[in-house]
Amino acid sequence: MAPWTRVCPLSELPEGARRVADVDGVAVVVFNIGGRLHALEDVCTHDGGDLAGGELDGYEVICPRHGARFDVRTGAVKAPPAYEAAAPLAVRVAQGWVEVRDERWD
Ligand code: FES
Numbered sequence: 001m002a003p004w005t006r007v008c009p010l011s012e013l014p015e016g017a018r019r020v021a022d023v024d025g026v027a028v029v030v031f032n033i034g035g036r037l038h039a040l041e042d043v044c045t046h047d048g049g050d051l052a053g054g055e056l057d058g059y060e061v062i063c064p065r066h067g068a069r070f071d072v073r074t075g076a077v078k079a080p081p082a083y084e085a086a087a088p089l090a091v092r093v094a095q096g097w098v099e100v101r102d103e104r105w106d
Helices: none
Strands: 005-009 018-023 026-033 036-041 055-057 060-062 069-071 077-079 088-094 097-101
Touching: 005 018, 018 097, 026 097, 036 088
Parallel strands: none
Antiparallel strands: 005 097, 018 026, 026 036, 055 060, 060 069, 069 077, 088 097
8 A cells, every 4th residue: 555645744735725745756736625635646647737727716726728627526527628637636634734645556
């Protein structure tokens, strides 16, 4: 089972903020939306745009390159030109730290 990786202290990810982390060579973005944390691989499935640089519209992140939308809770595509879901990661708070885990390979 993949280990949990620390991203930052929870105090550094207030509501409305986002943080990027490297998890075993994979760029990950964690969003705090309404006090809930959601993590996605920081790669747009259309053409590799960084989702961390995208605007949020509710629970949807808008890729800054060509405007594809993804649900940050699931990675599901909500608008083209992307057609494949972004990869969600598990996220938790442990001892005051935000941690993520890539469960795709478990
Ligand atoms: S790279 Fe994200 S919409 Fe094209």
